[in-house]
Amino acid sequence: MLWRLLHWISRVGLGAVFVYAGFVKVYPRRHQLAFAMDLSTYQLLPEWAVVLVAETLPWMEILLGLALWSGWKLRYFAAFTGLLLTAFISVMLITYARGIEANCGCFGPGEAISPYTLARDSLILAPALYLAISSWRQAGAAPAAS
């Protein structure tokens, strides 16, 4: 019962975080352009790639959040969410380690990468990993039980 509750909280909470993170980047429109500037300060991508990522990533985050809420193909979406978060944290860590002053771009514009943002995003990774592992285990256990 407790595990089911934890599973539900992780799924809904993580979905909410992703929907919120995507929404604040696309609304209003200038936030999306500001997000592109945040991405640009990472100095990792050429201009065209910065624009492409800025235009698509927020919508992907919203869809990912909604997919987590719905629970449809949960093991795939949870695993993808975990990978995406790992990629975000890695990029932020590399940028921070390179001494580049950049905006996080995690939840809207104007927030610089700091130990706080790194810790917060790492904390969000925990339920994503839990969801991914538990749902893959469930999927593996179901055929064995039958």
Added chain:
Amino acid sequence: MLTSKRIIIGLILVGLVGVGVWQMGRVEEPAPEPAPSTPPKAAPAPAESPATGSQPPATAGQSAPAGRVQSSPPPAEPPAAPAQRSQALPPPVSSSFPAAPEEARARCWGNDPNAPVLIEVFSDFQCPHCRTLYLETMRQVLADYAAQGRVCLAYYEFPLSQNPYSRAAARYAVAASRLGAQKWIQVMDALYYYQGQWSQDGRIEPVVAQALSENEFKQVQAWANDPRVEGWIERDVAEGKRRGVGSTPTVFITARGDTQKVTGAVQYGVLRRYIDSLLAQR
């Protein structure tokens, strides 16, 4: 059965969010910009700056190299004096050296101090990302937007304590600004372009000297040693701290009463999209 139910719920949620975003996008009405209390006074453009970061800056006896900046139309008004900057820094005839102005627009480089977009940059001369931002982005902004009165660009000195020669370089830049926009740009170009050189040994004077004529350099050298220049820089630093600047470069972009803070060196093309969107909202 349960799976199809979840799919339907998911689709409904997607639809609701989509409609919500669409509707909010339709009703968004930006707040009107407050009208200036005094009519704007045209200031000459910061013309003829070198075009790209890959090109060395112009020296004293040399005009700026050909590039996109020179393709900008020249200022309509005769460039009698660096009017806008001179409000912040008085012309050389004045013996006094007043404190830095409180008002950002009173110190901006550009053809119109009341331009719809105000960009403020807190920068350190020894910071490599500040170099990238100036040479690859802000010079283009000066040429493509400030020179046409669409952007007011204000630079603030924010020398970081870990960079031993930043403050001295900032003194030269502030002093050079008294000679006008063109000389300020020449000195900025030289300081940033040769950053790797003078950052090693702190020999800033030869770098500044090659950007100015002999007389100009002597004048700038005298001003740079004026203790009031130090006061100017201190005011800039205090202003930065007041606004939460913790690192350089930090850029504040203000339009229609809304300010966007960006930390780091933004690529020109990306910044251009943002500026264009702000200008399109007018």
